[in-house]
Amino acid sequence: MTTTFKVKFWEIKRREGRKRPYPVRWLTDKVEHSEWYAAKALAVSRLSDLTRAARNGEPFDIESGLPVGELRRRNSLSxxxxxxxxxxxxxxxxxxxxxxxxxxxxxxxxxxxxxxxxxxxxxxxxxxxxxxxxxxxxxxxxxxxxxxxxxxxxxxxxxxxxxxxxxxxxxxxxxxxxxxxxxxxxxxxxxxxxxxxxxxxxxxxxxxxxxxxxxxxxxIKRKVSKVVDQVDPRVVANPRQVEQLLTAVTYVGKRNKDRGAHLAAFFAVGYYAAARPAEGLGLREDDCTLPDSGWGALALRESRPAAGKRWTDLGEVHDRRGLKHRARKEVRIVPIPPVLVRILRDHLERYGVGPDGRLFRSPNGGVVSSSTYYRVWDDARQYALAPPQTASPLAGRPYDLRHAAVSLWLNGGVPATEVAERAGHSVEVLLKVYAKCVDGQRETVNTTIEGLYTDR
Structure with a gap:
């Protein structure tokens, strides 16, 4: 490093036609340096830093033009x-x-x-x-x-x-x-x-x-493909198809401790309560209001997403966290129809709960792995759907049960504010994500447009 105390600064003058029109220019010995800024205030601040270093008697590196102290800071941190x-x-x-x-x-x-x-x-x-x-x-x-x-x-x-x-x-x-x-x-x-x-x-x-x-x-601008964040309507199953799928789940794994039957209620929670799979995994008995008749409710309060032992605080595969996009202890109350009340009551009567009160658990009492419930779901699709449907995206993932529920509610005329509250979305995100799945008004709109042509 060759240094000098001979430093000269120029006045900041705007240069038209440049994206960054304000230059900070100076000489170290006889080597010229410049830095360009979009705003004059930034340029003035930078010039002030450099002149302060010169006034304080700090040597400047001739090649880079920087005060030695600044150059060392820049080079010291990788x-x-x-x-x-x-x-x-x-x-x-x-x-x-x-x-x-x-x-x-x-x-x-x-x-x-x-x-x-x-x-x-x-x-x-x-x-x-x-x-x-x-x-x-x-x-x-x-x-x-x-x-x-x-x-x-x-x-x-x-x-x-x-x-x-x-x-x-x-x-x-x-x-x-x-x-x-x-x-x-x-x-x-x-x-x-x-x-x-x-x-x-x-x-x-x-x-x-x-x-x-x-x-x-x-x-820095870099062209990339557009990210599609809307639900593909092809994945949305209708109520009859979902009913067939939920029935088929009970036939999966008959020789393997009834793994399908044990998870039937888990999948039903995804459909009838529009719960995310990770929210269903965290569901406990005291989160459920299950009356003898009529509607009940779920108090969704915990999510158990699979993350890997390396990333969780307790070294568990599944993280322990609050609901998505909500404060850690915030609860989302979701009313549930009588059909889900009956399914959950039957599940509790048949399988009980784990030591921590969770409804759904692995054979050793842990959190059900995503690979397990995905295998059960894949087998259920083979039982319930025709070969062309099995090869299609229709209900391809357990998460698609949530999409089926939200799409059904929206197309059935349930106010978007109520759907958003139950699904745990903002109204804006809800309408954006499910824009392609809302088709309940298409026939009416088509009739109106047809009339515009025939009435003339």
């Missing part, structure tokens, strides 16, 4: 180190599934944002140690194998400085990595957007800590 500090910040308050998806996104970015040093490991090896060891705060102190130690050591030495992401070319390279799978094929648009959102939040945190001047993703 992307890996900052990603670890970001995970430390987010870990305790994040749901287990959020922890997993955040680590996955940062591992993809960190594995690509490295120097081309000698002995560079394969990307799959870099991502592996990042996910298993380096990024989760709970695994960094664990013993690792010799091969992993070599990869970790290389990554720590070759992770590029965080500040390098202020360069547009570098940012685009990382975004390209987020948009690709390990085999080089394009990742799903939803996967890319989720990973990009994680990177955006990490860089916003870097701006907050004054490690970079702005979030570079705000000025």
């Amino acid at each position: 992307f890996l180190e900052f990603a670890q500090s970001y995970m430390d910040l987010k870990w305790s308050d994040a749901a287990a599934t959020t922890r997993a998806s955040t680590v996955e996104a940062l591992a993809t970015a960190a594995a690509s944002f490295v120097r081309d040093g000698a002995g560079r490991p394969e990307v799959v090896e870099l991502r592996g140690v990042l996910v298993r060891t380096l990024l989760p705060p709970t695994t960094r102190d664990r013993d690792v194998s010799g091969s992993d130690l070599e990869v970790i050591d290389w990554l720590r030495r070759n992770s590029r400085p965080l500040y390098d992401l202020t360069d547009s070319v570098a940012v685009r390279a990382v975004l390209d990595a987020l948009a690709a799978k390990l085999d080089g094929k394009a990742a799903a648009a939803s996967v890319y957007q989720r990973k990009r959102a994680v990177l955006f939040n990490l860089l916003s945190y870097a701006v907050e800590r004054e490690l970079i001047p702005d979030n570079p993703l705000s000025r």
Whole structure:
């Protein structure tokens, strides 16, 4: 590093025709430097920082033009180190599934944002140690194998400085990595957007800590496929089809401790109460109001999504969390029709509850795994549906029972506000997600349009 105390600054003058029209320009010895800003206030602030360093007698690096102290700060923190500090910040308050998806996104970015040093490991090896060891705060102190130690050591030495992401070319390279799978094929648009959102939040945190001047993703545009967040109407089963499916479930696994029959009420909760599968898994006896006749109610209060032992606080496969998009202890009361009241009463009489009061459980008393109830559902579709329907998306997942319920309510004329309350959505999200499934008015509209032509 060659330094100098000979620093000269120019006045800020707007340059027309530029996206960032306000330049901060200065000389170190005889080398000219410039930084460009979209707002004059940002440029003035930056110029003030530089002139303050010069007045304080701080030497400037001639090549980069930066005060030595700032240059050292920029070079001292690698992307890996900052990603670890970001995970430390987010870990305790994040749901287990959020922890997993955040680590996955940062591992993809960190594995690509490295120097081309000698002995560079394969990307799959870099991502592996990042996910298993380096990024989760709970695994960094664990013993690792010799091969992993070599990869970790290389990554720590070759992770590029965080500040390098202020360069547009570098940012685009990382975004390209987020948009690709390990085999080089394009990742799903939803996967890319989720990973990009994680990177955006990490860089916003870097701006907050004054490690970079702005979030570079705000000025980088990258064309991606549109994410479809509406329910495909082809997955929505009608009431007769759902009835056949729920009946077929009871015939699954007759020789395997009646696994299908035990889960019949679980699937019924998904349909008649529009509960998410993870909400059904958390249902307890004291959450159920089951009168001898008439309507009952479920007080949905807990969700048990599968996340993996690495990501949960208690080392369990299923996380313990509140309802989606709600405060931790908030409860959603869902009135349930007499048919579901009878199904749940029969279930309790036949199977009872687990030690913690949960209605649905594995043979050893744990939470039913998603692989188990998916297998039961797949078998039930084979029993209940014709071959062309089995090959179609119709009710392809247990979650589609919820879609069938919400679509039925909306098309039946139930006010959107009431449907949203029971399903745990906002009205805006409800109407957006189920826009293609609301067809109850199509015949009326068609008749009206036809009349416009024939009445003339």
